[in-house]
Amino acid sequence: MANWKKITRRSFMVLGAAVAGGAAFGVYKVTEVPPNPLQAAAGAVPLNPWVIINADGVTVIAPRAEMGQGISTTLAALVAEELDVDWAQVRVLHGPPAQAYFNAGFVDRMSNVPDFINASAPKSHNAIMAAVPKIFSMQLTGGSTGAIGGFEQMRLAGATAREALKAAAAQRLGVSADQLKTEAGMVIGSQSFTYAELAEEAVALVPSDVPLRDPSSWRYLGKPMPRLDMEAKSTGTAQFGIDTWLPGMKFATVRMNPKRGGAMKGFDPAPAMDIAGVEKVIDLGTGIAVVASNTWSAIQAAALVEIDWGHADYPTDSEKMMVRIERAFLEEADSRLRDDGDVQTELAKGGLIEAEYRIPFLAHAAMEPLNAVAWLKADGTLEIWCGNQAPIMTRDACAAAVGLEADKVTLHTPVMGGGFGGRTDTVPAVLAAKVALELRGTPVKVTWSREEDMTQDYYRPAAIARLTGRLDGQKATALWGKTAVPSAARNALNRMLGFAPPGPDRGSVEGGFDQPYGIPNYRYDGHISDLSVPLGFWRSVGNSMNAFFLESFIDEMAHAAGADPLAFRLELMEATHAPSAAVLAKVRDMSGWDALKRPGFGRGVAFCYSFGTPTAQVLEVQETADGIRMTRAWIACDPGLALDPSIIEAQMTGAMVYGLSAAVQGAITFADQQVVETNFYDYEPLRMQNTPSFEVAILQNNGKFGHMGGVGEPGTPPAAPALANALFDLTGRRGRSLPLGQEFDFAA
Amino acid sequence: MTIQLTVNGAALTVDLPGDVPLLWALRDGLGMTGTKFGCGVAACGACTVLVDGAAVRSCQMPIGEVTGQITTIEGLGQPGNLALIQQAWIKHQVAQCGYCQSGQIMQATALLAENPAPSDSDIDAAMQGNLCRCGTYPRIRAAIHEAAQMMKAG
Ligand code: FES
Ligand code: FES
Numbered sequence: 001m002a003n004w005k006k007i008t009r010r011s012f013m014v015l016g017a018a019v020a021g022g023a024a025f026g027v028y029k030v031t032e033v034p035p036n037p038l039q040a041a042a043g044a045v046p047l048n049p050w051v052i053i054n055a056d057g058v059t060v061i062a063p064r065a066e067m068g069q070g071i072s073t074t075l076a077a078l079v080a081e082e083l084d085v086d087w088a089q090v091r092v093l094h095g096p097p098a099q100a101y102f103n104a105g106f107v108d109r110m111s112n113v114p115d116f117i118n119a120s121a122p123k124s125h126n127a128i129m130a131a132v133p134k135i136f137s138m139q140l141t142g143g144s145t146g147a148i149g150g151f152e153q154m155r156l157a158g159a160t161a162r163e164a165l166k167a168a169a170a171q172r173l174g175v176s177a178d179q180l181k182t183e184a185g186m187v188i189g190s191q192s193f194t195y196a197e198l199a200e201e202a203v204a205l206v207p208s209d210v211p212l213r214d215p216s217s218w219r220y221l222g223k224p225m226p227r228l229d230m231e232a233k234s235t236g237t238a239q240f241g242i243d244t245w246l247p248g249m250k251f252a253t254v255r256m257n258p259k260r261g262g263a264m265k266g267f268d269p270a271p272a273m274d275i276a277g278v279e280k281v282i283d284l285g286t287g288i289a290v291v292a293s294n295t296w297s298a299i300q301a302a303a304l305v306e307i308d309w310g311h312a313d314y315p316t317d318s319e320k321m322m323v324r325i326e327r328a329f330l331e332e333a334d335s336r337l338r339d340d341g342d343v344q345t346e347l348a349k350g351g352l353i354e355a356e357y358r359i360p361f362l363a364h365a366a367m368e369p370l371n372a373v374a375w376l377k378a379d380g381t382l383e384i385w386c387g388n389q390a391p392i393m394t395r396d397a398c399a400a401a402v403g404l405e406a407d408k409v410t411l412h413t414p415v416m417g418g419g420f421g422g423r424t425d426t427v428p429a430v431l432a433a434k435v436a437l438e439l440r441g442t443p444v445k446v447t448w449s450r451e452e453d454m455t456q457d458y459y460r461p462a463a464i465a466r467l468t469g470r471l472d473g474q475k476a477t478a479l480w481g482k483t484a485v486p487s488a489a490r491n492a493l494n495r496m497l498g499f500a501p502p503g504p505d506r507g508s509v510e511g512g513f514d515q516p517y518g519i520p521n522y523r524y525d526g527h528i529s530d531l532s533v534p535l536g537f538w539r540s541v542g543n544s545m546n547a548f549f550l551e552s553f554i555d556e557m558a559h560a561a562g563a564d565p566l567a568f569r570l571e572l573m574e575a576t577h578a579p580s581a582a583v584l585a586k587v588r589d590m591s592g593w594d595a596l597k598r599p600g601f602g603r604g605v606a607f608c609y610s611f612g613t614p615t616a617q618v619l620e621v622q623e624t625a626d627g628i629r630m631t632r633a634w635i636a637c638d639p640g641l642a643l644d645p646s647i648i649e650a651q652m653t654g655a656m657v658y659g660l661s662a663a664v665q666g667a668i669t670f671a672d673q674q675v676v677e678t679n680f681y682d683y684e685p686l687r688m689q690n691t692p693s694f695e696v697a698i699l700q701n702n703g704k705f706g707h708m709g710g711v712g713e714p715g716t717p718p719a720a721p722a723l724a725n726a727l728f729d730l731t732g733r734r735g736r737s738l739p740l741g742q743e744f745d746f747a748a
Numbered sequence: 749m750t751i752q753l754t755v756n757g758a759a760l761t762v763d764l765p766g767d768v769p770l771l772w773a774l775r776d777g778l779g780m781t782g783t784k785f786g787c788g789v790a791a792c793g794a795c796t797v798l799v800d801g802a803a804v805r806s807c808q809m810p811i812g813e814v815t816g817q818i819t820t821i822e823g824l825g826q827p828g829n830l831a832l833i834q835q836a837w838i839k840h841q842v843a844q845c846g847y848c849q850s851g852q853i854m855q856a857t858a859l860l861a862e863n864p865a866p867s868d869s870d871i872d873a874a875m876q877g878n879l880c881r882c883g884t885y886p887r888i889r890a891a892i893h894e895a896a897q898m899m900k901a902g
Contacts, residue, residue: 068845068882226841233846234837235830236782236821240847243781251776276765294776296768299788367786367794367847367881417784417847418881450787646841650887654844657883680791680879689872691885 037098045199047164049100050157051079053199057089057185063101063139063153064146065094065389066229067366067419068654069712070647071146073227075154077220077644078147082158082213084182085195087220092228094413097391099137105149106133106140108612112337112506114514115612116577119640119703141389142424142537144611144710147643151708155212163207168198171205215705224646229415241387241414242447244373249443250279252435253298255305256287256456258674260534263310264288272301281305282438289435291444299449311673314532318462318669321531322358326464328484328529335504335526338513346470346478346521353469353560357549359738360667362460362538365683368417369453372432375443376402382409382436383443386429387416393496397426398433420658421537425458426496451678458495458536459668461486463508465549469519474561476572478521481512481550487528488542491535511546511608511717516577517554517569533670539658540610543717547608548663548738551721555604556734565725566593566605566618573607579638579702580607580614586636586697591618601631602730608717612709613639614702617656619692619722621730627747628730630660630692630723637714638699640707649696652715656694659719661685665741690747751811755780756823766812771795773811774820782821782850786879793878796851797821803858805877821850824857833857836895844882852878856892865896 038046038061046052052059060076076092095101111118133140133149162182169187170177180189187193215221232238257264269281272290277297282289288305292298315321372386382404388394388411395411416423432446448456463485470478489507493500508526538544558568566588573581584607587593596603600623607616615637622629635652642648665684669676677683702709724735727744735743753760753773762777774780774797786794788807795807798819825831830838833853843849852875859866859874866874871892880888 068843068847070844224841226838227843229846230838230841230843231827231830233843233849234834234853235824235826236850237827238846239781240784242785245779245781277768294764294768294772295785296772296776296788297765365881367784367792367845367879369785416845418845420881447785450789650841650844650884653886654883657885658881661883679789680787681789685879685881686883686885687877687879688875688885688888691883694886 067416078154079158105145164202167205168201259312271304328527333525341521364422366418370448374432374436460538507542511543518576547717604726606718606721639709655715659716663720771806
């Protein structure tokens with residue numbers, strides 16, 4: 001394991017020096033090398049925490065979880081690029097909970113400076129900030145950071161492994177390593193060896209220097225690689241968490257208080273016990289679990305248990321919740337992350353444009369319902385299988401829930417049937433662990449019904465925004481955005497960590513404050529609401545809200561100015577951020593913007609710079625006899641360095657579909673303190689027939705070389721405003737409230 | 749209660765109550781987890797299997813009432829022995845999370861058996877019951893057209 005010390009030493013040398021002068025975190029903690037969690041097994045030699053050499057190839061251990069975003073393939077390609085293995089020799093697995101798999105990419109999400117400014121600055125993050133993901137063992141998948149965090153780490157893992165293997169061959173041949181070549185899993189010299197033959201000897205050999213290859217020589221990176229999970233996912237052989245199957249296992253489901261956070265005052269299990277196949281009803285304190293011979297019987301029975309639920313401490317219905325949220329405007333802004341020029345003086349000149357927008361709560365509704373398998377074994381150890389975005393946190397929470405030390409808990413992170421931010425919480429694994437505690441010795445699979453998944457989610461917050469702007473002729477001279485919104489980050493962090501950092505709440509203003517519009521007087525404020533509905537991170541987080549507010553409003557300003565909405569945006573952006581202007585120009589050209597305007601059709605444009613990637617979208621809508629159809633969509637994005645164009649195209653497209661699904665008909669509403677929508681018939685996503693066709697362009701101008709924006713989320717924020725703007729173009733009616741299906745008649 | 753099912757050509761026995769839907773007999777009773785649970789109410793198509801060649805939602809079919817030959821994704825083709833449609837799926841790199849894809853592939857298989865050269869609107873009509881939260885619809889469409897071409901070419 002010695003050769004990967006190099007990696008962390010290199011990354012943290014600068015840091016050690018920076019913090020030695022008495023900064024907040026001890027030098028020891030920061031410079032400490034996280035232990036390699038992998039152990040050698042027959043025919044499998046780990047050379048570092050990310051690379052295992054097998055008899056027939058290499059297994060890459062991915063530090064990020066696969067939820068469909070393709071990250072496992074890209075992380076493996078980063079290793080393979082340096083390691084010189086054929087793509088067919090590469091497998092990928094998710095790593096165990098371990099500090100070594102911390103996500104260095106998260107540092108890109110910790111700044112309150114807009115990224116369009118950060119991206120072109122040299123990558124010299126504050127050294128203390130850079131250490132945060134490691135110190136706090138942030139083994140997290142999220143924030144569109146996977147490739148960013150892995151870019152150097154995974155290439156170094158491949159390069160150090162390669163050099164160690166060469167050193168082993170050099171020793172055998174009595175030559176120096178630089179006389180040897182590597183190719184297709186072999187070290188080639190006067191005699192050639194497979195990596196597997198050399199692996200044992202390579203373990204002890206630390207390469208003296210690890211040069212990374214010049215991008216001009218890349219074979220895999222920058223190319224569309226066949227996804228490593230594609231065959232399994234096309235044959236039903238991919239093992240999702242819900243597919244975990246152990247001999248003798250029982251099947252269970254849970255039912256928790258629909259008045260979220262309320263107590264369970266009592267319950268009568270008798271009616272459930274009448275269902276054939278039901279074995280047990282378990283008191284989980286805040287709800288119940290039913291154990292049966294199969295999941296369906298458990299779900300039927302759970303619905304029959306009579307439960308006396310206590311109340312939640314939020315208002316009874318959605319309408320009253322919006323009143324509560326609106327009240328936040330009466331308090332001073334707590335999150336003002338942009339205040340350019342002098343907004344008040346400019347707005348005092350009068351002639352204002354004003355608008356208010358409203359958006360509902362949203363559920364994640366991943367295709368794979370929440371689930372976890374837990375097995376408390378006779379020897380007192382606990383084994384868990386649960387798709388999750390935070391393995392260390394999940395393992396520790398399970399350990400605490402059943403009174404075990406963390407080292408007695410083994411957590412597996414199988415591939416996930418979608419995440420979209422909804423698998424950050426530890427709840428499913430913890431509840432399964434509690435069920436296992438009551439079934440000591442017997443493995444149990446706990447599956448949420450779709451209804452339970454949807455009504456017990458941690459939602460994207462509802463919000464209200466008020467925007468005011470001023471024009472001088474055709475030029476925007478002032479913009480003041482204000483949002484009133486309960487904080488998803490504070491809500492989630494309080495729940496998961498027991499505290500939330502003070503200071504401004506980026507999530508309530510991101511997508512609004514950080515956009516590259518060169519409006520001279522530009523202020524953007526968040527007013528955090530105290531509404532206590534359970535919230536979480538939903539694909540693109542605050543950007544999903546603020547892009548709708550800001551991009552709808554920019555459109556309204558363009559209309560008031562009598563300007564073309566695309567040209568209006570372009571003009572505001574050209575001097576501020578050229579790569580952002582370039583994606584707008586690109587989407588204009590791809591879509592044939594000028595020619596899209598014709599009778600019976602509407603066109604809308606929207607832009608959002610999020611997760612390091614400026615993204616512009618044009619959507620075409622058509623009035624038909626069956627209602628309005630979304631016909632064609634164009635996306636131009638600039639993630640900087642694009643590691644895999646096929647995966648990026650898929651993510652951009654999928655993210656826009658996700659955003660459009662919510663924009664057309666997504667809403668979680670409350671009545672009697674309970675979520676009303678329970679399944680796909682009343683929380684209806686887009687389907688084949690109402691999804692537009694797509695064309696995607698990937699530009700690579702943003703930032704300094706090596707800047708990488710995220711790709712999993714930036715396609716979502718512009719979707720809703722692009723649709724609202726297209727509907728305005730088509731009908732002359734401005735939809736200021738989501739979902740738009742409430743006001744507009746869409747074809748089914 | 750012991751029930752006989754013919755799955756992918758094999759006669760199998762499950763010991764579950766007769767009102768348990770086929771989906772759960774496959775997944776929990778037989779450990780055949782390729783067929784997925786998404787909604788339980790015929791709203792998503794993740795559980796789609798073929799019964800005598802016709803696509804059905806297995807979450808809606810009590811095992812006590814199943815008559816006929818059941819084909820699941822496991823019976824269509826496996827790694828190393830892929831069905832044409834699976835080859836098309838791989839060529840177009842359709843799957844993202846992949847969770848809906850067993851159902852999508854089974855539904856598309858039934859479509860192509862009935863209509864070897866489906867138009868876009870034929871595809872819309874046949875596939876409308878199959879949700880994909882990852883939004884892979886454009887690539888599903890392309891893969892179905894591709895599979896139709898491959899089948900025509902033999
Ligand atoms: S699980 Fe059967 S249609 Fe959704
Ligand atoms: S690929 Fe994820 S739901 Fe379809």
